[in-house]
Amino acid sequence: MTKVFDLRQTDDPRDFIHRTVQALTEGQVVALPTDTTYGLAAHALHEDAVERIAQLRGIEGAPLAISVRSRQAAEDFFCEPSPVARRLCHRCWPGPLTVVTPCDHEHSALGQLPPKVRKLIVGDQQTVGFRVVDHRVLETIHRFVAAPLVLTGAHRLDCTDKGGYPNFESQGVLEQFGSDIPLLLDDGPTRYGGVSTVARVIGSHWEILREGVIERAAMNQFVKPVIVLVCTGNTCRSPMAETLLRELLRQKLGREDAVRVLSAGVAASVGACAAPQGIEVMGERNLDLTGHASQPLGDEIMNVADLVLTMTRNHRAAILAAWPEMHDRVFTLRHDGGDIADPVGMPVDAYRQCADQMENELTVWLDKLGDDFFPKAADSSHPTESSGGDKESA
Numbered sequence: 001m002t003k004v005f006d007l008r009q010t011d012d013p014r015d016f017i018h019r020t021v022q023a024l025t026e027g028q029v030v031a032l033p034t035d036t037t038y039g040l041a042a043h044a045l046h047e048d049a050v051e052r053i054a055q056l057r058g059i060e061g062a063p064l065a066i067s068v069r070s071r072q073a074a075e076d077f078f079c080e081p082s083p084v085a086r087r088l089c090h091r092c093w094p095g096p097l098t099v100v101t102p103c104d105h106e107h108s109a110l111g112q113l114p115p116k117v118r119k120l121i122v123g124d125q126q127t128v129g130f131r132v133v134d135h136r137v138l139e140t141i142h143r144f145v146a147a148p149l150v151l152t153g154a155h156r157l158d159c160t161d162k163g164g165y166p167n168f169e170s171q172g173v174l175e176q177f178g179s180d181i182p183l184l185l186d187d188g189p190t191r192y193g194g195v196s197t198v199a200r201v202i203g204s205h206w207e208i209l210r211e212g213v214i215e216r217a218a219m220n221q222f223v224k225p226v227i228v229l230v231c232t233g234n235t236c237r238s239p240m241a242e243t244l245l246r247e248l249l250r251q252k253l254g255r256e257d258a259v260r261v262l263s264a265g266v267a268a269s270v271g272a273c274a275a276p277q278g279i280e281v282m283g284e285r286n287l288d289l290t291g292h293a294s295q296p297l298g299d300e301i302m303n304v305a306d307l308v309l310t311m312t313r314n315h316r317a318a319i320l321a322a323w324p325e326m327h328d329r330v331f332t333l334r335h336d337g338g339d340i341a342d343p344v345g346m347p348v349d350a351y352r353q354c355a356d357q358m359e360n361e362l363t364v365w366l367d368k369l370g371d372d373f374f375p376k377a378a379d380s381s382h383p384t385e386s387s388g389g390d391k392e393s394a
Helices: 014-025 047-057 071-078 083-092 115-121 136-144 170-180 216-222 237-253 276-284 313-322 348-369
Strands: 003-006 030-033 038-043 065-067 097-102 127-131 149-153 183-186 197-202 205-210 226-231 260-265 307-310 330-332
Touching (some): 014 183, 030 170, 038 047, 038 170, 047 115, 047 149, 083 216, 127 197, 170 183, 226 237, 237 260, 276 348, 307 313, 307 348, 313 330
Parallel strands (some): 003 183, 030 183, 226 260, 307 330
Antiparallel strands (some): 030 038, 038 149, 065 149, 097 127, 197 205
């Protein structure tokens, strides 16, 4: 008989959570809600419990995904994420995305899991599917369980003609599994009422194995690198640098929309036009700066930035004082650490010299970034059973 704990019937769910944690640490399989579907969960250090999940799902050979507390915890497994994997993790977690990526680093936490568990979660390409679920239940459980959880959708894969489709409410879980599940947490219908999107990332290459809550168009935006050029008022240097970089990217990649390029100022107002001299100099290069509107640098930009290039050392210092965690992504545009002189108030020749200097530095930056910085998509709308988490994640 399955114990059902209805989280909607209590103002203090701690007792239910503690009893769930106890069941997991004792090696039981539990059913619980996620932000996408209801899932089956087991403690990743309990081989028998993880094997039981595979049996309950009714299919062999398809790798299971694991749930971790945070993107930092996931990086303990893949250790040195590619820029594309890092981008997706930072922009989509916590949330309805399963990231399938290699865990073959010698210091990967994967080596701490039991051999049978590794066999059940690792795909053919030594990839593992990870989720950081945006739901209060799993967020709380992860605080009390040091190891990750093996997590998969709470529906059988061998009985699709008998309702074996993803369950977005607890009743479907009970109907399919009955007394096979000792404990179920009921929190009503799931938030999204859809499955997680599954994306496999190997180096700079990425593909969607299953399109779910996050649609393909949104994923195409999430994988794009974001490069930010920063000066003081965002009317002279950084707008010209933004325009120049877009053109260089168009020449390098054949399209400028493969990378999102922004500019901002550490002391900028909102909506100011670019300096007339800057517009003139860009016009001489057949580049259009007339539509520029200045903007201040803020969290909404820094939270998505992959690379921030500043015009001066002081700009970099000011940014790192406000966002110290960005130390590995904020640099001066000049590779020697020097400053790009501000041409404000000077004749147009000074703007030409400034533009030439910035273009030279930007060219070096593009060569330095390397191929891994730029995502390469493979159109794969038909996942395979061995892909490492394609339809095994909740």
